[in-house]
Amino acid sequence: MRHKTFFWFILPTATAMLLFIALPIVSVLIQSVFAPHEAVLREVENCTPLVGCTTETTIDHDATRALREAQPMGRFVGFEIFIDRGHLAFSEVAEAWSASDGLGGFADQLANLPFYRAMAFTLTFTFVVTPLVIALGLVIALAVNALHVRLKGLAIFFSLLPFIITPLIGALVLFWMIDSRGVLGSAIQWLAGDPDLSLKASTGLMWVALITYGVWHSAPFAFVIFYAGLQTLPMDQIEAAQIDGATRWQRVRYVVIPHLMPLVTFVALIQIMDNFRVFEPIVGFNASAHAQSLSWFIYNDLGGETRQLSSASASSVLTIIGVAILLSPVLVRTWRDFKKKT
Amino acid sequence: MFLRQATLAGAMLAFAGSGALACEISARVSIVGNEFPAIQTVGANAAACTGAEVATNLTADHQSINVPGMQGNPAEYTSAIIANSSIVALMNEDVIRPLDDLVAKHGQGLQQNQLITIDGKVMAVAFMANAQHLMYRKDILADLGIEPPKTYEEMLDAAETIRSKGVMQNPIGGAYAAGWNLAQEFNNMLLGYGGSHFEPGSAEPNVNSEAGVKALTMMKALSEYMTPDFLTHDSNATNAEYRAGNVALLNMWGSRAATQITADGVTEEVKQGHAIAGPMTVGGGSIPATTLWWDGWTVAKNISDAEAEATFIAMMNGIRPELMQDESVRTQAVWLIEGYEPTEDSLGVFDAAKAGAIPYPMLPYMGLMHTALGNELGDFMQGKESAEQALADVEAAYRAAAKEKGFL
Numbered sequence: 001m002r003h004k005t006f007f008w009f010i011l012p013t014a015t016a017m018l019l020f021i022a023l024p025i026v027s028v029l030i031q032s033v034f035a036p037h038e039a040v041l042r043e044v045e046n047c048t049p050l051v052g053c054t055t056e057t058t059i060d061h062d063a064t065r066a067l068r069e070a071q072p073m074g075r076f077v078g079f080e081i082f083i084d085r086g087h088l089a090f091s092e093v094a095e096a097w098s099a100s101d102g103l104g105g106f107a108d109q110l111a112n113l114p115f116y117r118a119m120a121f122t123l124t125f126t127f128v129v130t131p132l133v134i135a136l137g138l139v140i141a142l143a144v145n146a147l148h149v150r151l152k153g154l155a156i157f158f159s160l161l162p163f164i165i166t167p168l169i170g171a172l173v174l175f176w177m178i179d180s181r182g183v184l185g186s187a188i189q190w191l192a193g194d195p196d197l198s199l200k201a202s203t204g205l206m207w208v209a210l211i212t213y214g215v216w217h218s219a220p221f222a223f224v225i226f227y228a229g230l231q232t233l234p235m236d237q238i239e240a241a242q243i244d245g246a247t248r249w250q251r252v253r254y255v256v257i258p259h260l261m262p263l264v265t266f267v268a269l270i271q272i273m274d275n276f277r278v279f280e281p282i283v284g285f286n287a288s289a290h291a292q293s294l295s296w297f298i299y300n301d302l303g304g305e306t307r308q309l310s311s312a313s314a315s316s317v318l319t320i321i322g323v324a325i326l327l328s329p330v331l332v333r334t335w336r337d338f339k340k341k342t
Numbered sequence: 343m344f345l346r347q348a349t350l351a352g353a354m355l356a357f358a359g360s361g362a363l364a365c366e367i368s369a370r371v372s373i374v375g376n377e378f379p380a381i382q383t384v385g386a387n388a389a390a391c392t393g394a395e396v397a398t399n400l401t402a403d404h405q406s407i408n409v410p411g412m413q414g415n416p417a418e419y420t421s422a423i424i425a426n427s428s429i430v431a432l433m434n435e436d437v438i439r440p441l442d443d444l445v446a447k448h449g450q451g452l453q454q455n456q457l458i459t460i461d462g463k464v465m466a467v468a469f470m471a472n473a474q475h476l477m478y479r480k481d482i483l484a485d486l487g488i489e490p491p492k493t494y495e496e497m498l499d500a501a502e503t504i505r506s507k508g509v510m511q512n513p514i515g516g517a518y519a520a521g522w523n524l525a526q527e528f529n530n531m532l533l534g535y536g537g538s539h540f541e542p543g544s545a546e547p548n549v550n551s552e553a554g555v556k557a558l559t560m561m562k563a564l565s566e567y568m569t570p571d572f573l574t575h576d577s578n579a580t581n582a583e584y585r586a587g588n589v590a591l592l593n594m595w596g597s598r599a600a601t602q603i604t605a606d607g608v609t610e611e612v613k614q615g616h617a618i619a620g621p622m623t624v625g626g627g628s629i630p631a632t633t634l635w636w637d638g639w640t641v642a643k644n645i646s647d648a649e650a651e652a653t654f655i656a657m658m659n660g661i662r663p664e665l666m667q668d669e670s671v672r673t674q675a676v677w678l679i680e681g682y683e684p685t686e687d688s689l690g691v692f693d694a695a696k697a698g699a700i701p702y703p704m705l706p707y708m709g710l711m712h713t714a715l716g717n718e719l720g721d722f723m724q725g726k727e728s729a730e731q732a733l734a735d736v737e738a739a740y741r742a743a744a745k746e747k748g749f750l
Contacts (some may be wrong), residue, residue, distance in 0.1 A: 046704060048704075051701050064436070075748070085742040162391065
């Protein structure tokens, strides 16, 4: 393709990416290193129903406006918000390190800090859900592909259902099913013979529930991709393998999977990104006492009565960095393969 | 069911009709607010005004959209319906205007206690009051010869009796979902034990105190009588448990009292046995362990004076005294509107006010404290750490947030 043609071809996409991806990232970066001005407070008399008048503290608007007009960006704090207790918590980590005797005690204290607690869950979630989604997606794809033509349409539709359901709705349905009075919750109590057993009261079981939900919801995504890949299987290779006496498993292992490998990389990339930003099930399951993630922090910072934009921006930047770190091995490999081919 | 909805719709239409006669506006009105029945009524009646467009956006997510929706110039929303907790965010960002001149011009019929006055200026018009208080099953308590509890200690005793007699395994209900709800229950208990959230006159946190530890210890004791899933149950889920007859005692919002037994699927036993009472005290204190709330409306700052006037007129139509003649509206809330005669369902909220319940703190940094409490108390409630450690975590989390927002 000529350079000029390429330029006009890529221009609309590049513009959209600049506007909707690059600029917001720059804006988030800037917001994360600025914080609101020091609040100017003063005492005033408030009068409210059923109570009468009391003296309360409020913000001095004239003084605040003057501050804001002088410095509209707020006060520059550098990376202060990144290292405060709500994020990387450097000083708290250092303190925990010097105060604890062994690694166990240090880990306990680390788990008391929001960022590290969230990381423990998010990374577990990502590295359990992603391989399971890929494996389950492949199994469903192979199973559906082996079905009779007339049954395929129906099977595809039902396999896709979890993906079609809005994540929050799916999570809410499961929330009530795993309640200790719900269908699944009661079934588990009956199976374990323990009427007090509660899935939602135990951090471990809640993680299992969230991971199960993650796999249930994303497996259809992997299935669709792999199913599409299966339609391009080189039949001559399969037939050659059959003639050579390869079993069904050997055909899958040595012909089908290598053929689908680029798709596996693709699914892994997308899933790692999505799972690192796990959010809906935590809200849907009301699970924030047991499991948190960076995305949940952003939601929590912006959803409170006092919005913490700088803190949310810092969490967003940390999310971007986290995703970049997780994706780097896959990206480096893809780049190497690309270099080899050219 | 259909019949009831049809009657309700009919009643709404009748209001709309009568409202249209009196209410004429000449500029755009746009209202954002929460979505419970009383606010739906106010919104519908404000929207009945003619002459210009009245848009309403009533949603449970109102507090995350009202500030951004009023910061622009001109503001998207000309009025936000808020409570004493959420007005703080609007005050902090300076997006609402003083209403003194509009009250003088169009505010006939407002009662003095409806005017929310901050620093001598009317910043909001309140139309209803709210408080959490006791709801209980009088049939179950009477069967076991238990008096309705007046203190949380009595509530524990009652729960123990109900459990030991085998009537219910988990007789106490509580909106203890980690986050806003759990923090609110702690607020109640802290104030009940005579504690306070901040050092007097400053933004320094003060929850890691004797009262704070006692409050958490009491919450933990109560949670032993709740469903094991309590950390995931908000007030909706807790209400569902009560309505299904699984719970005999709970501290619940007064604004839900009237609709407690009208929902679909409420068992006959619950319908017959439902009763309410004032809020409970704790630890021998005299001030009830609850907070007083009001709901009211504000007018945006960044809009033209014509729009502000139209908004004020429309909102006044939404809370006009004639509405109090209608039985279905009257029972929706503890109204502060002239001509409101308290119904039985309002008893709990009035008792809270009479007993000297403290209003939810209207401080610029209270929202940050509430968020920190909601995030950090879950570990203690699960038995993963001590009360002192949990409260120290709360203070540390609050400090980080307050430093960022420039309060410390």
